[in-house]
Amino acid sequence: MKKIEAIIKPFKLDEVKESLQNIGIQGLTVTEIKGFGRQKGHTELYRGAEYIVDFLPKIKIELIVDDSIAPQVIEEIIKSSKTGKIGDGKIFVTEISQVIRIRTGEEGSDAL
Numbered sequence: 001m002k003k004i005e006a007i008i009k010p011f012k013l014d015e016v017k018e019s020l021q022n023i024g025i026q027g028l029t030v031t032e033i034k035g036f037g038r039q040k041g042h043t044e045l046y047r048g049a050e051y052i053v054d055f056l057p058k059i060k061i062e063l064i065v066d067d068s069i070a071p072q073v074i075e076e077i078i079k080s081s082k083t084g085k086i087g088d089g090k091i092f093v094t095e096i097s098q099v100i101r102i103r104t105g106e107e108g109s110d111a112l
Helices: 010-022 070-081
Strands: 002-008 029-035 042-046 049-053 056-065 090-095
Touching: 002 010, 002 070, 010 029, 010 056, 010 070, 056 070, 070 090
Parallel strands: none
Antiparallel strands: 002 056, 002 090, 029 056, 042 049
16 A cells, blocks of 8 residues: 655645546545745735745645555646646655554555
């Protein structure tokens, strides 16, 4: 099993969610986060004062999938979140050794 974490632009969330649902993904976790990478933020003007916004709003999507569909999930996330501009985000893939559904006690792929 793989854990896929994707950091994307907030306005791309609906597109990503819809494309993942279309390939059969039934659950994911979404968190509103802030961060910066190469884009390093920007300056804004508020009540005549200029200030630096260095942590930009982002969305973090997390999901656990079987090894067999991980490449397809990654491809869908890239396809539906890419704008071609700086700040599109990143995808992190890690190995998961165990998953347990608390309610039923199911383990492994059955718990997904």
